[in-house]
Amino acid sequence: MKKEQLLDLYRQMVLIRRVEERGMELYQAGKIGGFMHLYIGQEAVSTGLIAAREDRDRVITAYRDHGVALNCGISADEVMAELLGKATGMSKGKGGSMHMADTSKNMWGGHAIVGGHLPIAAGLAVGDQYAKNDNITICMFGDGATNIGYFHEALNLSKTWGLRVLWVCENNQYGMGTAVERASAVTEIRQKADGYGMKSRRIEGMDVMTVYEAAKEALDFVRKEAQPYFLEIDTYRYEGHSMGDPERYRKSDEVKKWREEDPIGIFNKYLIEKKTATRKALEEIEAAVEDEVAKAIEFAETSPEPTLEDLYANIYAD
Amino acid sequence: MAKITMREAISQALMEEMDLDPAVFILGEEVGVWGGSYAVTKGFYDKYGPERVKDTPIAENAILGAAIGAAMVGQRPVAEIMTINFAFSAMDYIVNQAAKLHYMFGGQFTIPMVIRTVGGGGRQLGATHSQTPDAVFAHFPGLKVVSPGTPADAKGLLKSAIRSNDPILFIEHATMYQVRGEVPEGEYTIPIGKSKIQREGKDLTIVTYCKGLELSMKAADQLAKEGVEAEIVDLRTLRPLDMEPVFESFKKTNRAIVVEEGWKSYGVGSEIVSRIYEEAFDYVDAPILRVAQKEVPLPYNRTLEQAALPQVPDIIAAAKEVLK
Missing domain, CATH: 3.40.50.970 (Thiamin diphosphate (ThDP)-binding fold, Pyr/PP domains)
Known part of the structure; x- marks a missing residue:
């Protein structure tokens, strides 16, 4: 990967972190409503994964979607505006934190019914198969989603029909507050793909380069073989399941241990050690991101609310 | 045709x-x-x-x-x-x-x-x-x-x-x-969201759709033999619901029944009747009745099943009731 690309990955990860840190403040100030699920700690996963896709490849994810939206190229302005429920958000303020999408960026949502978007991901791939192209649908979901029926119906269909789907399980160790071993018959989620004769792999997800390399390999396989592939990525969310989570289910020592594996810190160290960038250059990126996020907040706060007429807009397309 | x-x-x-x-x-x-x-x-x-x-x-x-x-x-x-x-x-x-x-x-x-x-x-x-x-x-x-x-x-x-x-x-x-x-021969479409008068009449309005239409047409034939002319409005689309033909008919007949195969509680009839009362209350000459399935899970036994489903005689009886 070229130097510019590497630095851009760093920028994306810092951007996700800052957007969400500032988002927490706005949430606590009552400016963001509803549920808000933070991606902090998991930045290397979607950053590495989406860097490996071609623009024509589709991305669809669950409700922990701010990072994915940013990685797909949706602006911080639009993410902030949607969080604040403004008309300038990509979903015009009707979706909120959990429902971010931009079809022009091939980002097919933010979906908030656990596991519910997996059959839809299969459907995106059915559409591409029907159109006889070799686009890939990258479908991300949590470990918790692998215990619900939708998961099994979708995986089965994808293998039976030879759909180009890269299934990506972000195993962040908990489905809400229930640890993987308390909810799943197997703790190595990857094994579930074996039941469908599907190729799979489990990797560590705190190093963006590891994710990128594995994603490249998986995408190559899917494109060439016209077969689905199951990638399990071990990761950890530093914040609660959603804002206001009392976190009774885990000890602070555990969080502390994972925080030492901070994906941004790991990549920062990597870039400096490899002499890809100086500490100063990285600090400049961080400062530019701070600025970008401050401007995004200003954009969102000064953006108009949807009008009451918008209440009735887009119920039907016809 | x-x-x-x-x-x-x-x-x-x-x-x-x-x-x-x-x-x-x-x-x-x-x-x-x-x-x-x-x-x-x-x-x-x-x-x-x-x-x-x-x-x-x-x-x-x-x-x-x-x-x-x-x-x-x-x-x-x-x-x-x-x-x-x-x-x-x-x-x-x-x-x-x-x-x-x-x-x-x-x-x-x-x-x-x-x-x-x-x-x-x-x-x-x-x-x-x-x-x-x-x-x-x-x-x-x-x-x-x-x-x-x-x-x-x-x-x-x-x-x-x-x-x-x-x-x-x-x-x-x-x-x-x-x-x-x-x-009809050849190419044609019918717009979604449009109710249709399937039979004209002046004495009462029967609002229905799907299987209810088949039953209501038979009931209307029998009623006609007794001198009662039922107008039948076929909803065809349940959402978006086109109530205009229903209101028009009701303003003419002032009496209505709703026929559906589903259960009566919280059903299509509940919706239709509410809307008539909300929008055309001044035209109501008799309580509007609903003919629907009995409030039971449908049984296997043929006699019991038929007893639970709405039938032509149920429609005729309801029509006569609102005409009293």
């Missing part, structure tokens, strides 16, 4: 639209090699091949998820859910995904999808396979619910549904595939 069966009308609509638009494909359980469990897609697999007539696993979530996703990227899938009773297994995709994705993402996604399914009792299939839960689905904004009562309407409405950019639940009736009716 040719007289054809409901099955032939639906089959013709599908075939014509598949011939017109390569984006249209069919998917569902046994739609292909088997030819459709109600034989609607018989011959399609040989004509169009496995890419356009896709046999699926028995997995309703996968069927509808696949259809929604394919629709989102520009195809026009017609998904068959073998019976509406199995739609409950995929409720999330019908009421929580298809009905909401367009709105929730600010209009970015469109779901040009038709879900063809079969409802209704009367075939001794037991309680879980005999339901008419149309009102449940009609409850949700974002979904359109169509349920025709004649072959001509079935054909024209299904063609419109396939061309529509919205998700549409198209409910057929399990006992009506052999019903014959006149169907």
Whole structure:
């Protein structure tokens, strides 16, 4: 990967972190409503994964979607505006934190019914198969989603029909507050793909380069073989399941241990050690991101609310 | 005009639209090699091949998820859910995904999808396979619910549904595939969301749809012999609901009954009656009555099943009651 690309990955990860840190403040100030699920700690996963896709490849994810939206190229302005429920958000303020999408960026949502978007991901791939192209649908979901029926119906269909789907399980160790071993018959989620004769792999997800390399390999396989592939990525969310989570289910020592594996810190160290960038250059990126996020907040706060007429807009397309 | 069966009308609509638009494909359980469990897609697999007539696993979530996703990227899938009773297994995709994705993402996604399914009792299939839960689905904004009562309407409405950019639940009736009716020659469509006067009369209004239309027409014939002229308004689409022809008729007759096959409580009739009281209260000359299924899970035994389903004599009795 070229130097510019590497630095851009760093920028994306810092951007996700800052957007969400500032988002927490706005949430606590009552400016963001509803549920808000933070991606902090998991930045290397979607950053590495989406860097490996071609623009024509589709991305669809669950409700922990701010990072994915940013990685797909949706602006911080639009993410902030949607969080604040403004008309300038990509979903015009009707979706909120959990429902971010931009079809022009091939980002097919933010979906908030656990596991519910997996059959839809299969459907995106059915559409591409029907159109006889070799686009890939990258479908991300949590470990918790692998215990619900939708998961099994979708995986089965994808293998039976030879759909180009890269299934990506972000195993962040908990489905809400229930640890993987308390909810799943197997703790190595990857094994579930074996039941469908599907190729799979489990990797560590705190190093963006590891994710990128594995994603490249998986995408190559899917494109060439016209077969689905199951990638399990071990990761950890530093914040609660959603804002206001009392976190009774885990000890602070555990969080502390994972925080030492901070994906941004790991990549920062990597870039400096490899002499890809100086500490100063990285600090400049961080400062530019701070600025970008401050401007995004200003954009969102000064953006108009949807009008009451918008209440009735887009119920039907016809 | 040719007289054809409901099955032939639906089959013709599908075939014509598949011939017109390569984006249209069919998917569902046994739609292909088997030819459709109600034989609607018989011959399609040989004509169009496995890419356009896709046999699926028995997995309703996968069927509808696949259809929604394919629709989102520009195809026009017609998904068959073998019976509406199995739609409950995929409720999330019908009421929580298809009905909401367009709105929730600010209009970015469109779901040009038709879900063809079969409802209704009367075939001794037991309680879980005999339901008419149309009102449940009609409850949700974002979904359109169509349920025709004649072959001509079935054909024209299904063609419109396939061309529509919205998700549409198209409910057929399990006992009506052999019903014959006149169907116009050549190309035609019927707009979704338009009720229709299927029989004119001056004495009372019968509001109904689908199987209720078949029963109401028979009841109206018998009433006519006794000098009572019933006007029948066929809703055809349950959402969006077109009440104008109902109000027009009611303002003329001042008396109405509603006939539906589903349960009375929280049903289609509840909605129609409420709207008449809300919008046309000054025209009410008698309490509006509902003819519907008895409030029991439908039993297997033929006598009991028929006792639970609304019948022609029930309609005649209700009509006479509102005319008292």
